[in-house]
Amino acid sequence: MKLITVEAHFQPSKLDSAEQHISDQADTVRAMPGCKHYAFYRDPSGERLAIIQHWEDMKTFDAYRSSPTFAALGQGLAPMMASPPVTKVAEIDSI
Secondary structure (H helix, E strand, O other): OEEEEEEEEEOHHHHHHHHHHHHHHHHHHHOOOOEEEEEEEEOOOOOEEEEEEEEOOHHHHHHHHOOHHHHHHHHHHHHHEOOOOEEEEEEOOOO
8 A cells, every 4th residue: 555645835824725725625536536545734833734645556646647637726725825745655554
């Protein structure tokens, strides 16, 4: 299984809008084939959001990344970001 974390730093005045944009897309992402978990969290600093995702494998994650949902998410979030997001991918065992 793949564990993908994305940390994004936003302009403080845009954080609520960014969180809402992710929330609006979350159920669509969760319903995609291979998505085992998709959740997002606000950093206590009030400037960052983290997205934690579990995907069955890299093939299903890549399908998500090439989807219209991913494109819409990126197009909506990019103008609100203070810096490019940091994405990390790890291989994990399911327990």
